[in-house]
Amino acid sequence: xxxxxxxxxxxxxxxxEPGVLVRIxxxxxxxxxxxxxxxVAESETPGLSRTTFVVDGDPATIEQxxxxxxxxxxxxxxxxxTETNFVDRELMLIKVAVRGPDERVELRQIAQDFxxxxxxxxxxxLVFELTGDEGKMDAFIDQMQDFGIVxxxxxxxxxxxxxxxxxxxRGDAVAPPERADVT
Amino acid sequence: MNGAEVVIRALERHGVEVAxxxxxxxxxxxxxxxxxxxxxxxxxxxxxxxxxxxxxxxRASGKPGVVIATSGPGATNLVTGLATAMMDSSAVxxxxxxxxxxxxxxxxxxxxxxxxxxxxxxxxxxxxxxxxDLPRVIAEAFHIATTGRPGPxxxxxxxxxxxxxxxxxxDAEIEVDLPGFQPTWSGHAGQIRKAAEAIRxxxxxxxxxxxxxxxxxxxxxxxxxxxxxxxxxxxMGIGAYPAGRDQSLGMPGMHGTVTSNRAITHxxxxxxxxLRFDDRVTGKISRFAPNATVVHIDVDPAEISKxxxxxxxxxxxxxxxxxxxxxxxxxxxxxxxWAQLREWKARxxxxxxxxxxxxxxxxxxxxxxVVGSDAIVATDVGQHxxxxxxxxxxxxxxxxxxxxxxxxxxxxxxxxxxxxxxxPGTPVVLIAGDGSIQMNIQELATIRKHDLPIFIAITNNxxxxxxxxxxELFHAQRxxxxxxxxxxxxxxxxxxAYGIEGHNxxxxxxxxxxxxxxxxxxxxxxxxxVVYESEKVFPMIPAGAGVDEMMIGDQEPDAEATS
Ligand SMILES: Cc1ncc(C[n+]2csc(CCOP(=O)(O)OP(=O)(O)O)c2C)c(N)n1
Numbered sequence: 001x002x003x004x005x006x007x008x009x010x011x012x013x014x015x016x017e018p019g020v021l022v023r024i025x026x027x028x029x030x031x032x033x034x035x036x037x038x039x040v041a042e043s044e045t046p047g048l049s050r051t052t053f054v055v056d057g058d059p060a061t062i063e064q065x066x067x068x069x070x071x072x073x074x075x076x077x078x079x080x081x082t083e084t085n086f087v088d089r090e091l092m093l094i095k096v097a098v099r100g101p102d103e104r105v106e107l108r109q110i111a112q113d114f115x116x117x118x119x120x121x122x123x124x125x126l127v128f129e130l131t132g133d134e135g136k137m138d139a140f141i142d143q144m145q146d147f148g149i150v151x152x153x154x155x156x157x158x159x160x161x162x163x164x165x166x167x168x169x170r171g172d173a174v175a176p177p178e179r180a181d182v183t
Numbered sequence: 184m185n186g187a188e189v190v191i192r193a194l195e196r197h198g199v200e201v202a203x204x205x206x207x208x209x210x211x212x213x214x215x216x217x218x219x220x221x222x223x224x225x226x227x228x229x230x231x232x233x234x235x236x237x238x239x240x241x242r243a244s245g246k247p248g249v250v251i252a253t254s255g256p257g258a259t260n261l262v263t264g265l266a267t268a269m270m271d272s273s274a275v276x277x278x279x280x281x282x283x284x285x286x287x288x289x290x291x292x293x294x295x296x297x298x299x300x301x302x303x304x305x306x307x308x309x310x311x312x313x314x315x316d317l318p319r320v321i322a323e324a325f326h327i328a329t330t331g332r333p334g335p336x337x338x339x340x341x342x343x344x345x346x347x348x349x350x351x352x353x354d355a356e357i358e359v360d361l362p363g364f365q366p367t368w369s370g371h372a373g374q375i376r377k378a379a380e381a382i383r384x385x386x387x388x389x390x391x392x393x394x395x396x397x398x399x400x401x402x403x404x405x406x407x408x409x410x411x412x413x414x415x416x417x418x419m420g421i422g423a424y425p426a427g428r429d430q431s432l433g434m435p436g437m438h439g440t441v442t443s444n445r446a447i448t449h450x451x452x453x454x455x456x457x458l459r460f461d462d463r464v465t466g467k468i469s470r471f472a473p474n475a476t477v478v479h480i481d482v483d484p485a486e487i488s489k490x491x492x493x494x495x496x497x498x499x500x501x502x503x504x505x506x507x508x509x510x511x512x513x514x515x516x517x518x519x520x521w522a523q524l525r526e527w528k529a530r531x532x533x534x535x536x537x538x539x540x541x542x543x544x545x546x547x548x549x550x551x552x553v554v555g556s557d558a559i560v561a562t563d564v565g566q567h568x569x570x571x572x573x574x575x576x577x578x579x580x581x582x583x584x585x586x587x588x589x590x591x592x593x594x595x596x597x598x599x600x601x602x603x604x605x606x607p608g609t610p611v612v613l614i615a616g617d618g619s620i621q622m623n624i625q626e627l628a629t630i631r632k633h634d635l636p637i638f639i640a641i642t643n644n645x646x647x648x649x650x651x652x653x654x655e656l657f658h659a660q661r662x663x664x665x666x667x668x669x670x671x672x673x674x675x676x677x678x679x680a681y682g683i684e685g686h687n688x689x690x691x692x693x694x695x696x697x698x699x700x701x702x703x704x705x706x707x708x709x710x711x712x713v714v715y716e717s718e719k720v721f722p723m724i725p726a727g728a729g730v731d732e733m734m735i736g737d738q739e740p741d742a743e744a745t746s
Contacts, residue, residue, distance in 0.1 A: 030303070070484070
């Protein structure tokens with residue numbers, strides 16, 4: 001489950017104050033990190049938001065950024081998921097060109113394999129909705145490349161640690177491993 | 184009561200006696216409240232100077248410094264001062280006016296995104312949108328500025344918020360509740376034990392004290408006394424341990440003493456206390472203290488292993504950690520190490536040649552000998568700063584005021600003012616360069632207005648000396664844009680024009696006769712010493728080189744020196 005060493009998934013729990021995102025993003029930018037994705041939303045506690053950053057950087061610098069993040073007054077908690085057992089998901093909407101009935105059938109078949117939902121249908125395109133981890137997103141995009149991707153948008157990854165236990169928490173029991181779907 | 188009056192009342196409640204500042208449109212309600220408030224306001228002639236003065240006020244007193252400015256250009260003028268305070272961990276609370284909330288974001292007259300601009304140069308900042316938040320925000324600002332590792336905090340207040348009626352009880356007790364801001368005070372017992380073990384095992388230990396030591400001088404002293412360990416004080420740590428004591432090896436780093444730098448190279452243990460291993464101290468990291476176990480004590484966990492790996496990190500305040508660590512230890516038996524250090528100290532005293540015309544070093548020594556080491560010493564930035572650090576280091580905490588981390592030219596004059604307000608009656612010596620002084624020279628007016636006991640000594644070499652030194656040594660003597668002499672003002676006349684006693688001094692004899700006379704008059708005074716142009720600060724570790732690759736220069740070379 002751990003990402004390649006240069007790619008880190010970091011969640012930051014913050015007080016909902018204006019400007020807090022700029023402060024966090026500034027810490028990454030100052031050290032030359034590119035933020036690969038970023039998602040922000042309210043958490044289970046009113047007044048607190050959870051943000052998930054996916055960044056590329058060397059481990060020593062990432063550690064320094066984490067310590068700097070921890071120092072920000074509006075930051076309550078910083079978790080680097082990379083070294084831990086975590087669940088992460090991303091949502092993607094992807095519009096793919098359709099050039100005839102054969103392609104339409106083929107696309108539906110692939111979508112089924114990936115458990116992607118079709119959320120919009122027109123004569124010349126289909127829009128799929130897909131959730132999963134990064135690998136699954138990339139694999140699906142790869143398959144769609146042959147048909148012609150018209151537009152796509154991804155939410156960026158969100159992550160939570162799994163509950164303690166040998167194979168992670170109950171999450172594994174209720175949802176079969178994502179990889180099984182991927183051809 | 185309006186928001187502006189709430190601000191002044193809150194400052195009073197936080198014990199603020201003096202605030203530095205400059206008025207303007209968007210902060211006028213606050214200035215109206217100052218008119219009848221109990222906070223003494225010192226009008227500076229440039230907001231940057233206000234920020235430096237507030238910074239130095241903290242450094243010299245331990246009480247947070249306050250600076251007030253208007254929106255737009257007033258606030259942007261603070262930026263250098265805030266960045267200076269941030270780098271040197273100085274507790275400053277800056278209050279700025281902003282355009283009314285309804286105009287924010289419209290490019291209104293004198294609007295700037297001060298909240299956005301100052302974020303990276305403050306420990307924290309606030310934009311206050313509701314008058315009822317003011318007492319809480321100001322309480323939080325003081326709490327954040329002074330708790331843990333100190334730093335500047337800015338509170339930006341739109342004009343309509345200053346004018347709005349405040350309904351609550353302005354004197355109500357405020358419990359600061361910041362769950363995300365809980366600095367560690369007390370060091371971890373297990374880590375302190377590990378540190379003690381490492382120290383006990385050392386044969387060649389050194390204690391390196393940084394700016395953090397300014398708050399813990401008695402603890403540093405007790406610790407050093409008990410262990411009998413050699414003490415190195417960084418540029419920011421000067422005064423945290425008396426420079427004049429036998430145990431002191433002086434300053435480390437780029438322009439440090441031979442003994443300090445050699446001790447670093449040869450030691451087997453460093454106790455780093457309240458310092459951040461700045462690159463000007465370490466030189467090339469891979470050559471820094473190659474044989475040393477590093478015990479790093481700091482209140483800021485982000486400083487631990489940032490640059491130099493800490494084998495034993497201890498996060499906590501020195502006032503807590505040092506006494507507890509000392510309790511676990513007795514006198515160290517390191518006599519062979521001391522013998523070596525004493526030999527280096529004897530072989531490399533401070534040395535410079537005086538057969539040339541007047542030189543900066545003797546001017547600084549003259550000031551030291553006449554004004555004495557009970558004064559506060561402020562400096563500007565450049566060669567004169569390094570000469571002063573080496574020749575006029577002070578013996579008490581909070582008496583050495585210099586811009587270390589940011590190296591801000593123009594810091595000195597306003598810093599001398601801030602220090603003078605922090606310690607009424609104590610003489611302040613400012614060692615400045617002819618370049619630096621001109622970056623905030625307008626503050627002579629502030630000195631005059633309050634007749635502060637400040638003695639300004641300009642070591643006027645007619646050049647941007649530190650830049651010239653690098654050009655001579657590393658840029659093939661291509662002296663690009665460093666000449667000032669052809670267009671410098673007559674500094675004595677400038678002083679006189681401001682109503683301050685001023686002298687131009689060209690030779691040794693006049694200097695020796697004049698300084699005691701001027702100092703006896705109590706100040707303020709400006710002494711412009713015209714000194715030898717090509718003097719260089721040695722030893723010097725070239726940028727990017729290792730601590731063991733010192734250029735010894737005027738100091739007598741020996742086998743270990745590289746040049
Ligand atoms: C605001 C600012 N600009 C530029 C520099 C770069 N700088 C460092 S030392 C120095 C020369 C300072 O000259 P002066 O004040 O005359 O002092 P000297 O070195 O001659 O003693 C300069 C330009 C700086 N530190 N700060």
